[in-house]
Amino acid sequence: MKNKNIQLLLFCRILTNFMDSFYVFATIWYVKEVTDSPIYIGIVGFVTAVPTFLQLFFGPFIDNAPKKFLLLLSMGVQGVIFLILAILYDVGSLPIFLLLFLIFCATLFAELSYPTENALVPDLVEERDLPQINSIFTFTYSGINLIAAGASGIIIALVDIGTIFRINAGVFLLSFLLLRLFLRLPFIENWKKSTDVTSFFSNYKKELVQGFTYVRSLHTLKRLLGIFILVNLLVCISLGLLPILSTSPQAYGYWSAAISAGTLTGGLLSSLLSRFRLRTALVWLYAIAGGCWIGSVLLSNHIFLLSLIFFSIAWAAIGASGVILQTTLQVNLSPEFRGRGLTLVMAILGSVTPIGLFSAGILATLLSPIILMTLSGISLIFVAVYYAVNPIFNKLTTMDQPFEHGYLEA
Template sequence: MKSLLTNKNFIYLFLGRIVTNMGDSIYYVASMWLVFELGNKSTFYTGLVGFLILLPKAMQFFVGPFVDRWRIKKTLIITQILQSILILIIPISYFFDFLSVQMILIIMPCIAFIEEFAYPTQTKALPLILNKSELIKGNSLFSFAYQGVDLVFNAVAGVLVASIGAISLYIVDSITFAIAALFFSLLKVPQDTEHKFLEEKNLQLTISSYFKELKMGFLIVFNSLIWVFLIGSSLINFCIGITMAILLSFADTLGGVEIYGLLLTSLSAGSLIGALLGSTLGKYRVGILSIVCFILGSCSWTFAALVSSPVFSPLFFGLAWIPIGAINVLFAGVLQSIIPNEILGRVSSVIQSLGVVFMPIGSLLGGYLATLVTSKIVFSFTGVGFLCIAIIWLVHPTLRALPKVKEMSAKTFKLNFEVIKSNDRKID
């Protein structure tokens, strides 16, 4: 851990990540509540905005080939500046009295789309500035930055929305993205590693080579065992999509936007605890550990809905997110260590896209279902998703038998990189 904190490149990337996440937390809470208010507290609108925000995540595989070719530092800076500018449109439109739900529904997915270039680029940068042995710790700290900032700012944003209003927060939010761009401008990616690869691949990305590289990402995933993990990931993300669409309505029955911020804070706290436990839990067999964690997660998620308490609902909701945080950190480190960096962008974007492809559908469905039955009933139903994942891992022999993290290799996932390299040369 000490070596990470003395690595200036990691520090700049880490600080940029923290400030970016601050901006994400602020605009997400402010925008969801603003849509909820402007839409007369209709879950249909919150479900729709959730769908539009999550849709770019499901299509992240389209950005993979670009992430693998574009300069890391330049990509990170431009994405932050663009988000800073877009965020300002909302307070400006408010001051000139032409702000509407429709405008927010347009701007939010645009910002979400830009984010899909930023996060895979950060993932790609880590193996270039850290040693292989430091990747798990680096990912744990990144998850700490992601969840730790959310832990504070989801709650803070909820309180600030209630006290000073959502519009004022957008101005603050724009500044945070500008500061993140400043931190990323100080980053120095090892030029010998990145420049050599970019020279070999050539920065010119033709339409033909783009689709070939896009296809390559899918072939790597589906010609290995990685796709098996995506079954459970897709299922739980579908349930998460449903939950996020109705969470604001559920919170409103318990007290209002402050409770909404508290629920999101509990989500972040659970994910953060899971991330911090990632390295420790990696000492145990991943297969058995995952089954136990997801069963406990299912129980906690369901209790959070059934108790309907401003105190105990956030508590149980946070407990349900601990296994998600732990598993995310474990597998992020594993994949970064076994997949070559020159194809990591497209592979990670395909995995991310396929993992969340059902989340926007869940959000749209959740918003609609909550207009038919209470948000509490819908919330209770989604807890079943965790239990289904535990069952999938239990009945699948490969998942159930997964060894400790340090014992995993490319062979564990049946990855054949000789074939991949051969195909990559044909693309060039």
């Protein structure tokens, strides 16, 4: 890969991905130590998850603004925010709500950089090289998340959150400087007339309604999707419970690393399931996920390493089921409605994540996190049983074969 622009973008992504993981982790643990409140921990999860959902609406801004400008804006604003946070922390004037507001702003601008990069990369490489470049960026993102998840707990145990903020400020301002000086695009970017921003939101709402109407007409697929949304809500609640359950930042880091390792493994192995009937694959995946999940919870206070292994296996099964659902949607949605259907799914899943994380904080005030985690594992087993006994899923073939024929006029 000799393209210097791509090398620079990849280098900056590596730096900033590490910092993203560190500051989110540090904020969650800082709020836990200061407030010792599950509700506040749930609020942190909500605040850091909402920008991911809002990313769905960045499209018209990315299309109309120069991509380099947006990348510089993302890096520069984040650098300034973390510099402000570091100063406020050092002078002892950083109330929780101000911290959460500034972290929300930083996360929002962080989410702006990812789709901007994705939109810029095709303009910087030959079309034949695009699959390889995309694969490198995706693998780098997943690999960094895995490494950063494990390292975050150790680092937070050694330094305070003020140090994390100072390091973040330096890294983001360095990335701003590197992109400003060395990102040399082979074309001139100009601002476009943003006459279509209003129409974008109007069309977006229209497409969501059309997507909902279309998916609702698909007898079997809508049930598959409903179950997956339920599972996504359960695992998001569990994600919010992990910092409450953890007794040290290292333990929380190990839980997070287990999730990243499992999800990455499940995604890589999901293609091996293509020869099995979809129903069989889902029954086994959720049975394995539920069994390993419960085993992990029961072992968490006794054999922690084995508990992490079971938890990682559970997440591998969940990750594989996510890839299966994506493939199933792509195969079964008609070409006329594929974009609208996938947009609907992204919007629903994006909204479920902050709801689940916030709900975790509230539920943890009512029940023990161990009980809640166990209930999540039991629910996954019930999902496997539902797939096994419900006759509506009898007609499911392999995941690359369509089974729906619903159609509506666009």
